[in-house]
Amino acid sequence: MKELIGKANVLLEALPYIKAFYGRTVVIKYGGHAMVNDSLRSNFARDIILLRYIGIKPVVVHGGGPQIGRILDKMGKETRFVKGHRITDEETMDVVEMVLGGKVNKDIVALIQKHGGRAVGLTGKDGGLFTVEKLLIEEPQVNGPPEIIDPGRVGKVTRVDPEIIRKLDDSNFIPVVAPVGVDVDGNTYNVNADAVAGALAGALQAEKLILMTDVPGIQDEEGELISSLNQSTLGEMVSRGTIHGGMLPKVEAAADALEAGVSKVHIINGTIDHAVLLEVFTETGIGTEIVQ
Numbered sequence: 497m498k499e500l501i502g503k504a505n506v507l508l509e510a511l512p513y514i515k516a517f518y519g520r521t522v523v524i525k526y527g528g529h530a531m532v533n534d535s536l537r538s539n540f541a542r543d544i545i546l547l548r549y550i551g552i553k554p555v556v557v558h559g560g561g562p563q564i565g566r567i568l569d570k571m572g573k574e575t576r577f578v579k580g581h582r583i584t585d586e587e588t589m590d591v592v593e594m595v596l597g598g599k600v601n602k603d604i605v606a607l608i609q610k611h612g613g614r615a616v617g618l619t620g621k622d623g624g625l626f627t628v629e630k631l632l633i634e635e636p637q638v639n640g641p642p643e644i645i646d647p648g649r650v651g652k653v654t655r656v657d658p659e660i661i662r663k664l665d666d667s668n669f670i671p672v673v674a675p676v677g678v679d680v681d682g683n684t685y686n687v688n689a690d691a692v693a694g695a696l697a698g699a700l701q702a703e704k705l706i707l708m709t710d711v712p713g714i715q716d717e718e719g720e721l722i723s724s725l726n727q728s729t730l731g732e733m734v735s736r737g738t739i740h741g742g743m744l745p746k747v748e749a750a751a752d753a754l755e756a757g758v759s760k761v762h763i764i765n766g767t768i769d770h771a772v773l774l775e776v777f778t779e780t781g782i783g784t785e786i787v788q
């Protein structure tokens with residue numbers, strides 16, 4: 497009996513959070529680096545389904561860097577990263593679209609379906625969900641003006657039309673979004689998944705943006721996890737180079753989402769079982785919380 501009452505208490509602990517987030521949207525970026533094994537992936541799917549059934553509206557945006565890398569390796573194609581963005585030529589773009597919009601997206605959709613949820617996969621193209629334009633990367637130089645790097649088919653989100661997400665939400669489908677989009681001329685672009693998640697969170701006026709990755713959160717120079725950060729401290733950490741590479745698009749996405757009215761952004765370790773539930777339903781949460 498004691499054990500049973502204990503179970504009831506666990507459920508009750510979640511009550512304030514269920515109440516606060518009921519009917520609200522939570523955008524979750526599921527990083528390619530967090531999809532490490534079957535048990536973690538299944539637990540992720542079940543966490544998302546649980547959110548949906550208690551009345552929270554999850555929107556999943558996924559990455560797939562390692563999966564793209566493996567196929568490019570097999571093709572003998574090398575890729576370079578600048579500030580966390582993959583330099584993407586036309587051929588690489590085809591691979592990115594096939595891997596992200598095809599394999600990775602459908603695997604996540606199928607996994608959610610398998611565990612009893614209902615999911616629909618989309619890219620930015622579907623229902624005109626988001627429009628992009630070419631991204632140019634500025635690399636600061638010690639002397640003189642920043643160098644402008646053209647990463648090829650890498651886009652940034654310029655417009656979000658959330659209607660298709662709302663329609664899916666209304667019918668209890670969980671949207672699963674691949675970060676591939678088109679510009680106004682119909683050219684296809686690879687977009688960083690963190691950036692897509694940030695833009696969607698803003699457009700949907702989400703309660704939270706959760707970025708799942710393979711590190712505990714944002715770490716300082718000594719590698720210590722920082723549990724809470726505000727915008728100005730983040731800016732300093734970026735200029736000092738403490739935040740670099742794949743963490744840069746996350747920090748930018750966080751800033752955009754907060755700017756657009758999202759209350760909180762969390763960067764969490766997706767390689768921890770049930771990371772999403774631990775973040776949403778506990779007082780302290782896990783990982784790094786970013787506030788205005």
Ligand SMILES: Nc1ncnc2c1ncn2[C@@H]1O[C@H](COP(=O)(O)OP(=O)(O)OP(=O)(O)O)[C@@H](O)[C@H]1O
Binds near residue numbers: 528560744
């Ligand atoms: N200050 C920092 N704290 C923590 N991680 C950092 C920091 N600066 C850079 N990073 C790097 O950022 C990486 C996370 O971004 P990365 O793009 O590699 O993965 P992801 O976004 O989770 O997956 P994907 O890009 O496939 O969707 C970490 O593995 C770490 O190496």
Ligand SMILES: [Mg+2]
Binds near residue numbers: 527559561580690742
């Ligand atoms: Mg990344």
